[in-house]
Amino acid sequence: MKKTAKRYYRKRVDLFRLIDKIKLWPSRSGTLHGIRAIEKSGDTALVTTHCGKTFFANNSRNSRAARWLRNKWFHKVCGTCAVPQWKLEKYNATHFRRHFGSDLRGEKQEG
Template sequence: MADDKKRYYRKNVELFVLLEKMKLWPARSGLLHGIKNIEEHGKYAVITTHCGKTLRIYNSRNSRAARWLRNKWAVKPCKQCRVPEWKLEKYSKTFFDSHYGSDLIHKR
């Protein structure tokens, strides 16, 4: 069953909230990794991917990762993470707008 519904989110949301919603991490190599776990530690978080990589990231709206997710510059999935096809399809139908869409709220 294909979900043809487009999703709209605000453009300038916090990175942690965006990652928690999408569960995808754009690597500098252009790969999309699936996120297994996010542990928040104040302004920083530790992300564990499905392929075993551990990253310490800063919560920035203008970071490389946030921009890459919004602009969809990383579209090739990691083979080790085995990102499901439905998640990639959902990501491709997600749009970001500065004046329209869901304001993702951080749940603490």
Template sequence: MSDSKKRYYRKNIELFVLLNKMKLWPSRNGVLHGIKNIELHGEYATITTHCGKTFQVYNSRNSRAARWLRNKWAEKPCTDCRVPEWKLEKYSKTFFDSHYGSDLIHKG
């Protein structure tokens, strides 16, 4: 089942809301990891990837991870996470605009 429509989100949204929606994490060496679990702890979150890595991140709109997701600088998927092809296709058809798209408001 191929969903070929483009998705537009606001450019300056919170990192945790973006991560909860996309379930992808860009590592510093350009690899996209699939997110298995996100535990929120105030302004910090503990992220567990499908390949078993666990780390803490700060909720910043201008962080490296937020910029890399918006600009699509991470290109290759992690072989251990086995990110599905449909998720990569959905990510490639996602665009960020400062004046158009969903705000992805956090409910909870």
């Protein structure tokens, strides 16, 4: 099997940028869900998971979900969302550093 390449992202990125890239959400019970869609409106977003759950999330760097994603804290993977094994391996190979890695800006900004 091919070894997954390491990915580095900045530690203090906005939650919405991180969710757009990783497409995973840790629930409060510790279950890791796959994200189907994100509808942003200002500093809040309506997040829809693959298992059909919808909820609002605030854009924060210090939120519980942002910390849990950066530290890879979860107890189990949602069976209904069926997160593929390759995505979990890719997530496991992701590292968050303070002064190194992509800041997930997406498009190149002018100015």
